[in-house]
Amino acid sequence: MANLDDLYREIILDHYRSPRNRGELTEATSRTEGFNPLCGDELVIYLVVRDGVLEDIKLTGHGCSISQASSSMMSSAVKGKRIEDVRRAIDRFKTMMTLHEDGAAAEPAAEPDLRSDGELAALAGVVKFPVRIKCATLAWNTLTQALDEATA
């Protein structure tokens, strides 16, 4: 049985209560909206991308604790990184959010890359709650779109 503690880890609740990088960026090089139409979650990502580096990121919107914590953690994880590193982080996160064919979750401890993403590993428990995966991935899918727009 999936335990609620696997989902609502303390670090997730902390990001939900005190989200990082909230707000708008007037000097943004891109502004991208993301939606989960079924649950009504909305997210806007503002990016400043210069010389292949994601110099700044800010977020607005509303949603459940998982979507809010995931976007907050994401913003902390990617800010200041080179674009190719950001894209690799997105890939790693999406792999973590993918169920194996037997329905079992990927084991985060076995993936050395994820440990380097620090806090993000706390979101690994979301996979045990399949309907919530889309809450966790909204920010990352929107970031992919934002990067495509910012680097087009």
Place this chain on the structure above:
Amino acid sequence: MSSFDPRRVRIDTPVFSRVINDRPIVYLDSASSTLPPRPVIEAMDRYYSGHHANVHRGVYQTANEATDIYEGTRLDVGRFIGAPDPRHEIVFTKNTTESFNLLARSWGAANLQAGDVVLVTEMEHHANIVPWFQLQAERGIEVRFVPVGDDFRLDLTDLDRLLAGVKLFSFTAMSNVLGTRNPVAELVGAAHAHGALAAVDAAQSVGHQPTDVRGWDADFVCFSAHKMLGPTGLGIFWTRADLLEAMPPFLGGGGMIADVRTDGFVPAHGPTRFEAGTPPIAETAGLRTAVRYLTGLGLDEVSRYEHELTRQALDLLASSVDDRVRVIGPADTVDRGGVFSLDVEGVHPHDVAQVLDQYGVCVRPGHHCAKPLMRRFGLAATARASLGPYSLRSDLDVLVEALNAAIKLFA
């Protein structure tokens, strides 16, 4: 004499034997779908085990039996809603949504021109909004909305002005978000006084209060079997026989024709004109039993009982959750059904529903297919709890226990 006892209904309903997260299931999502009692399930099983054949085709014994079940349900469900001539008035569809699409695509397409007005309300389900916007996009009709007031009821102050020039007033008997019950007969009367026809979305009311299409004086009524203890996959569209006979076919195919040649076709008369293809026959067997079961409970009794349980729920939600839960709907029990859209301070509806699931409590988070209404109250979503004839006070107690756990977790 009614023999209504909610504990008896619960014993009759197999899903209540489920254990969820080590707790007995607390099903509070009847506004989404009601749970079928064992007789309904057995009726469908009996149909497949003993009678299955396609309807309206064969001359053999079981084909006749299948047709009898299918057509008999048409008569029974017609009587259940007070239809004067069910044989010529009841069309079986897939669900309430398809019934509204039938109304828009058939009656609407034949009767609405550019500039004609359809009046709906701000508390409609998308099923009674989107088909009209589709006609707006295709042929330039106007879609107008009756606003909802801060008291979560229709604001009828300007109804006469809103009804000016309206061809159809289409509204819900009971809001699936607010629980608000609308004065159906009064609204139908207002529509008729302005020369408009009236359509009623009875999906939320049909399993919880008596339905009387003649008493309402309605022109169209749409609802679903699965909201009245019946199976999914079966909707009902009722209209007066004269209106139905003037409606052009909607879906084309087998069963809906009088004749087909290489140069064209002639549609059948009556409801079968709108029932192209093999219909959900087993589901009509289930609905027929659901109608009998509900009639046995007595809809007046069910309504009285749910009214009392609604009062208890509103009291509990006002007193036992530390003022952290706002009910998005009428705070009193006047003209109100057992639907409670909850806005929990500091906790998103999806998180509320997730914590509630740990307690075996089934509620629905989201916008409930009523985004204009959610927008009206500045909400993206709510967590909705709703009652059925098997709901008990103990369900409400677990709901409150679980809500307090959610509040504590996110504090």
